[in-house]
Amino acid sequence: MPFTVATWNINSVRLREPIVLKLLAEEAPDVLCLQECKSPVDKIPLEGFRALGYGHVVARGQKGYNGVAILSKLPIADVGEMDFAGLGHARHVAARLENGVTIHNFYVPAGGDVPDRMVNEKFGQKLDYLTEMRDWFHGDAPEKSILVGDLNIAPREDDVWNHKQLLKIVSHTPIEVEHLGQAQEAGRWVDVTRADIPQGLLYSWWSYRARDWDAADKGRRLDHIWATPDISNAAHGSRILRAARGWEKPSDHAPVFASFDL
Incomplete structure (x- = not known):
């Protein structure tokens, strides 16, 4: 069953419903995973998504912050969520396709x-979150799984516009990269995007602060698609839809895609 997965930090699913509909109509991924929905689940505007064939939804939400949702053309079963670092935030949800593949x-x-972390509680929470992700993957080794989302870290030197300038900037510091690497290694996750596109600068996020984000091109690859080794060889067609960053009232993130022949 070939299928395509997309991941997108939408920065408010209600505010940006028009561009979610645009993506679904024009790109038609089988599964779209959204982050930073900033909406309770019962306020997510599902009617338009359903009209385009996305009748299956698994989501966790909260008012004004965080929030994750999985929209699917294919039947999916809700298989729960994890609250890493005990933050009480809607930051993870998992669903299982009928072919047995779990999407995190x-x-x-x-x-x-x-x-x-001594002066910034949020930085400590980020490191603790990644540590608990690592421990979970160590304790419950994932199989036949895909992990997607805004992981808020650009791990490689060519995942940022200037490696040296960003070494002390949150999202590319060595300690964050180390923590993310440990979580990836614990689950034996394969970075599907970089397996498909091994060389070259690659970004999925451009700051709102840049007056002309496209010309300045000071981006970072914060959004990722990983797969467990038992299915990673089935992945192909990875791409980042950079053009979406220039759509009307855009998110500061662009959608990332990968296809799987399973």
């Missing part, structure tokens, strides 16, 4: 502005 949708904490 994550929104890792951004971590604030100062990369020092």
